[in-house]
Amino acid sequence: DAGVTQSPTHLIKTRGQHVTLRCSPISGHKSVSWYQQVLGQGPQFIFQYYEKEERGRGNFPDRFSARQFPNYSSELNVNALLLGDSALYLCASRKGSRTGNEQFFGPGTRLTVL
Amino acid sequence: DQQVKQNSPSLSVQEGRISILNCDYTNSMFDYFLWYKKYPAEGPTFLISISSIKDKNEDGRFTVFLNKSAKHLSLHIVPSQPGDSAVYFCAASARDYGGSQGNLIFGKGTKLSVKP
Numbered sequence: 132d133a134g135v136t137q138s139p140t141h142l143i144k145t146r147g148q149h150v151t152l153r154c155s156p157i158s159g160h161k162s163v164s165w166y167q168q169v170l171g172q173g174p175q176f177i178f179q180y181y182e183k184e185e186r187g188r189g190n191f192p193d194r195f196s197a198r199q200f201p202n203y204s205s206e207l208n209v210n211a212l213l214l215g216d217s218a219l220y221l222c223a224s225r226k227g228s229r230t231g232n233e234q235f236f237g238p239g240t241r242l243t244v245l
Numbered sequence: 246d247q248q249v250k251q252n253s254p255s256l257s258v259q260e261g262r263i264s265i266l267n268c269d270y271t272n273s274m275f276d277y278f279l280w281y282k283k284y285p286a287e288g289p290t291f292l293i294s295i296s297s298i299k300d301k302n303e304d305g306r307f308t309v310f311l312n313k314s315a316k317h318l319s320l321h322i323v324p325s326q327p328g329d330s331a332v333y334f335c336a337a338s339a340r341d342y343g344g345s346q347g348n349l350i351f352g353k354g355t356k357l358s359v360k361p
Binding site: 174175186231235 | 249277279281286287288289290291294296334336338341345346347348349350351352353354
């Protein structure tokens with residue numbers, strides 16, 4: 132079975148630009164979460180979606196937004212990029228939300244803001 | 246403030262010996278705990294989890310112990326192998342108002358080096 136896939140793998144943008152990151156969950160998984168990981172830190176929660184509804188939002192500015200599509204894939208959008216947005220962006224999927232909380236991560240998108 | 250703490254940034258162990266990675270948490274609402282392994286340039290890989298109703302869970306060479314009164318969990322790897330060399334993250338979650346598990350809160354990670 133295919134795991135979580137993310138695109139693109141790497142991305143270089145300049146300050147002020149906009150970026151869209153994409154994620155496809157494991158087949159049968161209805162929940163997708165986005166995390167940001169900067170060097171030396173653990174992943175930090177940005178958004179969680181379940182059945183196309185936002186179920187949680189982390190402590191990130193409104194420049195960050197996301198959505199989930201009917202096929203459960205998801206997009207993360209970041210507007211007005213800042214140098215501090217440079218990070219590894221991780222997408223994770225899980226089957227449901229009421230039993231365990233095993234989330235399976237994709238390889239990430241490495242975003243560099245110049 | 247950090248709700249999940251991994252106080253050892255690094256750990257070095259000889260091949261064949263036991264690796265013990267530790268994690269402390271402060272939020273008493275956490276009821277599900279996970280360990281992930283991460284290689285450079287890859288996403289975290291799920292290793293093992295434990296619910297707060299248990300104090301031990303085992304999967305092959307990996308065992309997680311949970312001490313709720315001390316708000317402490319540990320991951321034991323026996324025997325350690327060079328391929329286990331990676332960064333290990335501890336994560337925790339709590340249920341939301343609807344009873345569903347919420348987002349994961351991660352520690353900063355511990356870099357494990359297993360020497361041949």
